[in-house]
Amino acid sequence: MSENKTEISVEALRAGDREEFSRLVDTYSGPIYRLALKMLGIPTDAEDVLQNTFLKAFQHLKEFEGRSSLSTWLYRIASNEALMLLRKHRPEITLSDAAPEDDDNSDYSPAQFTDWCCLPEDEFLSSESQAALDRAVQHLPETQRIVFVLRDIEGLSIQETSEALNLSETAVKTRLLRARLRLREELSTYYGERLDKRSKE
Amino acid sequence: MIEHEHSKCRSLLGSLSDFVDGTLGEELCEAIERHVAECQNCHVVVDTLRKTISLYHESAAEAGEVPVAVRERLFRTLNLDDYIRH
Missing domain, CATH: 1.10.1740.10 (RNA polymerase sigma factor, region 2, helix turn helix motif)
Known part of the structure; x- marks a missing residue:
């Protein structure tokens, strides 16, 4: 800010x-x-x-x-x-340090290995691309989403994020990593398809 | 591709955020760099993770304006009518 x-x-x-x-x-x-x-x-x-x-x-x-x-x-x-x-x-959402998702390691291993970084810059600047970014954030669990938004969109430090959410820095880091990995998976699907489309054009 | 122990990929996963943020200790950082140099999949994961984060940083730099009508309603709600036209 x-x-x-x-x-x-x-x-x-x-x-x-x-x-x-x-x-x-x-x-x-x-x-x-x-x-x-x-x-x-x-x-x-x-x-x-x-x-x-x-x-x-x-x-x-x-x-x-x-x-x-x-x-x-x-x-x-x-x-x-x-x-x-x-x-x-959705009344079941909680933001305590011991949220069950923090113990669950199973879903976070990368599954997509397409390198889409090489797409031309205009691909990333389109409104369609922006919509895909927003959609991906909306798909995050709320407790990961708030950490990601504060840290990676608003640019707060880990310490400031932990103060704002009254969470330990460890919990912030865990949620941040999971959020980032999830977003990477979803963007890999989206940009992977864009890559395919371009190669067929 | 060189065959290697894929359990290593998993064990490094927990340090990825600190790695891309540049806040990881030297020793672990070097271990990841060595691993990424020989593991194509991890190389892609690191690159696309960095790109993912930078795309969100860039999108934040562009947005962030409150629509005029939203600002006006906000000022009225807060009884700040006198300061709407600043």
């Missing part, structure tokens, strides 16, 4: 400075909206998450102690909101 040219003043926010709060919203609404969209895949749901994140941030500003950065704190609220909305649809 890119910080604004001038630092947001936490003191001004706490003092109830509306203009400073509007600067906070403008600085972070882009990344928060993107996170919500990647997590939920539906613009109206993403908008709900965006609004609830800043409503909660406003309500709880006084409790912000500055132990993590302002952006990590906002990501934490947004991640919770996104997962809560997903849970409404």
